[in-house]
Ligand SMILES: CC(=O)SCCNC(=O)CCNC(=O)[C@H](O)C(C)(C)COP(=O)(O)OP(=O)(O)OC[C@H]1O[C@@H](n2cnc3c(N)ncnc32)[C@H](O)[C@@H]1OP(=O)(O)O
Ligand SMILES: O=CC(=O)O
């Protein structure tokens with residue numbers, strides 16, 4: 001232990017060096033040495049659980065005592081996480097960081113997961129932007145002369161590290177890539193925890209894509225270790241876990257329990273949840289995205305259970321993303337605001353304490369809805385929702401949705417998956433397509449639906465079943481339209497070509513591939529030449 005060579009492949013020069021200091025790298029390496037093996041075991045457990053399951057999912061008998069025990073609660077909220085009525089999310093790209101900090105939201109979630117394409121540049125400079133924001137050094141002027149300045153008050157910052165499934169291949173210990181979660185978490189803790197504490201806030205996190213309470217336990221142990229190593233009082237870190245996998249929905253109480261000394265509640269990560277549902281129930285074909293709304297019984301069961309579980313443990317329940325973005329066309333913009341308003345009204349009525357928006361233009365709408373309901377109260381945790389009773393059958397009830405796929409739906413999934421992957425390969429992890437916010441979670445839905453429709457030969461509304469050949473033809477047509485209209489320069493054409501190949505491979509697998517971001521990262525980003533030219537640095541730690 002401790003003698004393997006530490007290598008960084010990727011630029012470490014210029015302002016990168018302010019993030020990649022030997023001490024910061026040593027901290028990430030220490031985290032990975034301590035917890036890397038457990039992460040690998042848990043990923044293995046995920047695989048075994050998925051491939052060996054014969055019965056339907058259910059609440060765990062072994063943890064019934066935790067669910068039945070009414071006496072425990074999570075830690076009291078940190079003062080600046082008491083009122084979370086509107087949270088904006090987005091990648092910590094420099095301009096968007098300024099805009100998010102000026103958005104007027106209560107919380108900004110700086111996202112290294114669904115909204116970020118994990119190029120070396122994005123993940124390291126994202127950390128730099130966070131550090132600069134806390135040092136008051138974020139202001140800049142574009143070459144066109146537009147000034148970006150952070151106004152006085154800024155939202156509470158929460159950081160979402162990448163999920164347990166992803167490696168960070170640019171930092172290796174003895175040739176083995178470190179965990180991307182520990183890389184993102186470790187760099188932020190190292191550089192920003194103390195800075196946050198000095199301004200009266202703290203190191204706060206969102207934890208994505210957990211599949212079990214054992215993964216929450218791992219995070220809790222990571223938190224303890226980090227606090228102890230950095231000399232920060234135990235219980236300072238706060239973390240909100242996204243419930244966005246079907247297996248985690250059965251372990252909400254257990255996840256809160258594992259993290260209770262650091263917990264800041266749960267969030268309903270609806271898009272990944274839908275993705276997880278499609279992956280875990282390949283036999284049950286879901287209709288197109290727009291038809292599976294939050295009032296669909298199995299989605300409603302999940303959010304109702306989430307609110308009840310959180311409030312019973314004095315924890316915040318945070319709502320999800322209405323994935324529309326305001327358009328420049330006034331009619332479409334009004335429609336988008338109405339859609340967001342309706343979504344937030346449902347959430348606040350159900351008991352959520354706050355919710356997410358994807359765009360600064362939606363902050364006011366979300367706040368108005370919550371203001372109207374909450375008034376001066378910071379949250380509604382007193383509403384215990386004892387009326388809610390949700391069974392395993394209700395969580396899994398996707399039977400009633402038997403389908404026929406329309407040509408429009410099929411083409412939309414093809415187009416969104418292709419365009420999103422191409423954008424991601426070019427370094428953009430979130431894009432607006434057809435008035436909708438598309439990120440890794442929504443693109444995964446498109447991609448897994450295509451897989452599911454092909455593999456179950458789902459009937460279409462124009463008489464032929466969905467097949468690989470049909471999807472292949474649509475992919476070609478989509479690319480033809482793009483090149484005929486001159487939309488693709490040489491670089492974009494290359495990325496679209498890579499996206500098409502990747503998508504074709506993913507759709508032809510016999511079992512539905514776990515994630516698109518993992519093979520995409522390993523094929524295209526992990527050794528991609530960063531700008532400026534890569535250096536091979538060996539760091540002494
Ligand atoms: C399923 C989930 O996990 S949801 C959470 C993860 N996903 C996200 O966080 C997505 C966040 N949203 C975004 O990334 C963006 O809104 C996009 C990509 C969808 C659309 O962005 P754009 O195409 O730039 O939209 P638009 O042109 O309307 O933006 C107007 C301005 O608002 C800014 N802006 C838009 N969204 C955001 C945001 N979320 N945070 C900060 N600034 C934003 C833009 O940078 C732009 O700034 P400028 O006027 O200074 O140039
Ligand atoms: O992360 C959020 C989601 O909906 O997925």
Ligand SMILES: [Mg+2]
Nearest residue numbers: 114269272441
């Ligand atoms: Mg998600």
